Amino acid sequence: MRASFVFSEVVTGLRRNITMTIAMIITTAISLALLGGGLLVVRMIDKTKVLYQDKVEVSVFLTNDVSSSDKGCANDPCKGLFSALQSDPAVDTVTFENREQAFERFKRIFEAQPELVKLARPEALPASFHVKLKNPDRPEVITQSYNGRAGVDTISDQSEFLDRFFNALNGFRNMTFAIALFMAIAALLLISNTVQLSAFTRRTEVGIMRLVGATRWYTQLPFLLEAMVTGLIGAVLAIGLLVLLKLSFLDDVLADPIAAGVVRSVESIDILLVAPWLLLVALGISAVTGYVTLRLYVRT
């Protein structure tokens, strides 16, 4: 195989169909940018989810009786509950918070409203265990096994709210993926079309090549490489587009929610991590599509 020959064929082919080459690069770039955008959103959602899951705790509130009598959690039932929670396989960490500590936290939370703090008494606040779970998606294991035990007043797990929140996020993620998939199909058809047209414009060459006994690789590799080169250029443009989008748009729009800790931002490292996948997808799709198209539509 003479590389220089194949290379010059590729360059000639791309130059000859320059308008179509540009059209294919642009469409591929946009498709891949959307795909990359989808992947970035997925990463963002995943990270945001982690952000929330870190904060998800199950609070086991103790009865007033226990709260007032057992400040250090030294006796049963508090001590028994504590060690039961500590040895529970579903539990990651447990911290005990007595009435005074709860009151300190209360004061910190409501710093801005001194009237409220003034009204509150430590006696109104229960002692509690703050339980971090190994699997934050399943707070009900704690609720079920500790509800109604001696010394336990109520258990709150925020799960219903978070379920709805995560459902919305998952739905959003799935939608992005669906759009990305459709765009990928569009890009695929375009590549197939371009390869067919490219093969058609060069049917004389291909005819002669077959006639003088060129192998299939010699006849078809230029088309494959053409598709792959345009795919690659498209992918590079797509990555550029994503960086541009992040710098000029996303950072501004999401500045407030990010500062508030509601969502995580898209970092440059995210784009860097998505980039190789985009290149790989571009190369893979253009190569496979090109190959299949040649097998189906171009006689050897």
Add this chain to the structure above:
Amino acid sequence: MIRLEQVSKAYKTSTRPALENINVEVDKGEFVFLIGPSGSGKSTFLRLLLREEVPSKGRVYVANFDLTRMARRRVPRLRQSIGCVFQDFRLLANKTVAGNVAFALEVIGKPRPTIRKVVPEVLELVGLEGKAERMPHELSGGEQQRVAIARAFVNRPLMLLADEPTGNLDPDTSQDIMLLLERINRTGTTVLMATHDHSIVDSMRRRVVELDLGRVVRDDARGVYGVGR
């Protein structure tokens, strides 16, 4: 060089077979005219030799290749030993004369030094020395056909197939092309030429195989185009 044994070829779209029970043998170094009216099966005959088609029945042998049992990936090898010339020249409009000839070698992976050496040689053989850098559209029809012959011959094939090579040329130019094909034949290359041109066949007095409605109706060692046609 060529042997067809009881070859029949039927196309799915046609009720009458394109070729029926053909038995033809061509020796190495022969010059053979393949004649017959349109639709007589000349093109199918040539396509079988190039393995563009496989016969429905019978066996086809070309240069020690059994074409009926040949694996697809071996077909390029076969075609490298056959040169082809057509009525419409089939030159690449965007390549020079030398580029067109070199193309045939480039695509089969010949090294560049070899190409640089043999292309001028073959251009001289066909009488196009000095026109290497011309573009095809700057040449006359006869010159274009010479380029096509140079391209077909540059890899020194065992056999040259010519499908009405003079079909688009005036009688004088046709005569020049025939002289060139004769010269190529004298190098030991088998030449098989499909044609409608009476005067050429009559003046050359070579072997004539005539097809009609897919059958061989005549095979003369030193024939003419035919009486009363």
